[in-house]
Amino acid sequence: MRQLMTGDEAIARGAYEAGVRHAAAYPGTPSTEILENLSGYQEIETEWAPNEKVALESAIGAAIAGVRSMASMKHVGVNVAADPLFTWAYMGVNAGNVLITADEPGMYSSQNEQDNRNYAKAAKWAMMEPSDSQECLDMVKAAYELSESYDTPVMVRMTTRVCHSKSIVELGERKEAPAKEWEKNPAKYVCLPAIARNLRVKLEERMKELEAYSEKSPFNRAEYGSGKVGVIASGICYFYGKEVFGEEASYLKLGFTHPLPKKMIQDFCSRMDTVYILEENDPYIQEFVERLGVTCKIVGKDTFPPYGEMTPDVIRKRAKGEAFKTIDFDKSKLIARAPAFCAGCPHRGLFYRLGKRKDIMISGDIGCYTLAAGKPFTAMDSTVCMGASFSIGHGAQKAFNQTGSGKRVVAVLGDSTFFHTGINSLINTVYNQSNTVNIILDNRITGMTGHQDNPGTGFNAKGEPTTLIQIEELVRAIGVRHIRVINPNNLEEVDHTLDELLALDEPSVIITRWPCALKKFSQADRNEFTDLFASRNKVLEEKCVGCKKCLKAGCPAMSFDSETKKAVIHQTQCVGCDVCTQICKKDAIVKEG
Amino acid sequence: MTKSILLVGVGGQGTILASKILTTGLMEAGYDVKMSEIHGMSQRGGSVSSQVRYGEKVYSPVIEKGAADMVVAFEKMEALRSLDYLKDGGTLVVNNEEIPSQSVVIGEEAYPADVLEEIRRHVDQVKVVDASGMAQKLGNEKAANMVLLGTIIHAMGLEQIHWDAILKDNIKPKFLELNQKAIQMGMGAVRE
Ligand SMILES: Cc1ncc(C[n+]2csc(CCOP(=O)(O)OP(=O)(O)O)c2C)c(N)n1
């Protein structure tokens, strides 16, 4: 059967067809849909791990125990998983093990851009790079065969365009992979120094074998055109190259990219006068080719940018100095359309008040709440990586206390981020005693990445009920003595809780508990939160003085009618959270009906 | 020849469903099809775009600036924003709808009154369609995306594809007739 599929869907399909039985992931654009799709196959046990390190370790465990497994994550997730990544390569698999890394050239939804092919090289994993959805499926299936025959974990490097583009895929059948026998084998699985030294030597031998495989891999192939201009490309860049250089050029399409095929590249280059190396981000292939001492002219990162996407327009412009004719219009007429908190977002009330306090440092984190960094809230002073807000806040508070500046730090992160790596940071704050105010924005879901369950929601990746981990109990167990659970939509409660806790010289935690407005509410949610988004608010025209104060809540359900000079609430969008009602000093906003 | 269609709008306007139906139809009709979507924070009111390319053999899923045969904008400002994707002589369809952004709501910026004028100044082939109004007349404003899909079907000469069958596979029976009618209306709107 033929079907249009995204790369993510095709990866999941490939894993299914390859007989995978265990998959673990932590959400992150553009990788999230892989596990979401895997969860649709009943033959595969799937789990959202609290973070990527745990996800990879869970997949490693399943592979050691004899079951084919997969871990998937976004590029920065591999940083979190880097510890097991390196040593796991020493050990080799039992059943096949594949790690999907989804890189983000162009940073559509990420805090940085990094080329995770460097990880395959540094940690000595086999690596593949698909160019379209069909290759995603085919490569994943081949990856499991390779993993088992060469006793190596395999990394598949995707990029946003491969993950989120659809193309036509021919589907196959699932082939069960019978579980492999597990035997005690410390010489393979216990990386003590004495054992690791042996495995280290073996790892180099394996890389030699994989080098030989790379030369004959069906995923590495030369396509000869008519002239002496060649292109070496991996991933989506192969298609970008075809778009620009057409059928006349010759191509060396590299799909198995660690280790790279030395002889194949030498042979290709020897037939060309000029070779363009098309790859996004780092000169990973280029540096390898240059070290081979080929005689043709190499065009790489001296011409193409090492950042952003290498889309056809970029290649066309840099390689040929050409561009399509475009309409030159008045750009000053454009208005920005940045994302904003949804109507009824539980982060709104908290950040509306927090942003009013100009004398504090707000140590931020990554989630929907990072939108508070922008207007109208401007309520975030640092954002680095997941879980960092509590620990960076702690360090900053220690420094402020030492210098006697008197500045206070409030650190904020979401529920999923708390479970991810925020727990360790809070332990540090308690253990090393700083007096930061730590806010856990418990909106009962992982919002930013599209509403995945997490250890605090009471449901697993398949939507089945499971043990719910209570954040409040956890925080208490860590040793925090001042814990407040508040409703973030109640502005007064937000304010006085902040006042109270900022006066302490001990660590404290505020848990803001109200569900994300876009969450699919569970029965437990309905029981806990009464009248969940069940009402609408309206502006009483006769009372509204047109001061626009309420608009500073940045709610998309509100606007200003420039003719009547009154605020307006759009009934189709308002969910009655009452934040604007509390801001209005003229009591002009009331419940509808 | 590979054809390129760019659909742009604001999160929640249904561009994704429209492009799903479009690409499925193109595949069933025997074309090679690729589609690329950027929908980073679409649920939170950001801009969204779907790039659709089809032909005998499609390489890149991404449309280059100045290379779209057709741009269909579900919102006026998004039409202006994507103007530089339209190729010389390409077709532009604009839904006559204005969705203020956060910056407009909080009073940082004003939504310019002359967006359509600016577009017309530069493009000959522009068709302004009141898709939301038409869909409302049919009983559901949400079907505006199908009206706009109809404009693509007509403008790109894709009437021979069995759209009804594809709609059946992708849309709840309750909304099937509404969506079929919306497509017809859209086709009619650009035929005039
Ligand atoms: C290491 C790492 N993994 C994953 C991500 C992707 N990511 C960004 S925010 C986020 C979830 C945030 O959820 P939560 O903390 O519950 O906040 P919410 O979005 O619900 O407000 C994820 C998974 C990332 N940026 N870094």
Ligand code: SF4
């Ligand atoms: S998805 Fe949820 S948490 Fe994110 S902005 Fe919307 S309401 Fe807020």
Ligand code: SF4
């Ligand atoms: S009550 Fe006010 S702030 Fe809340 S959703 Fe409605 S308009 Fe927005």
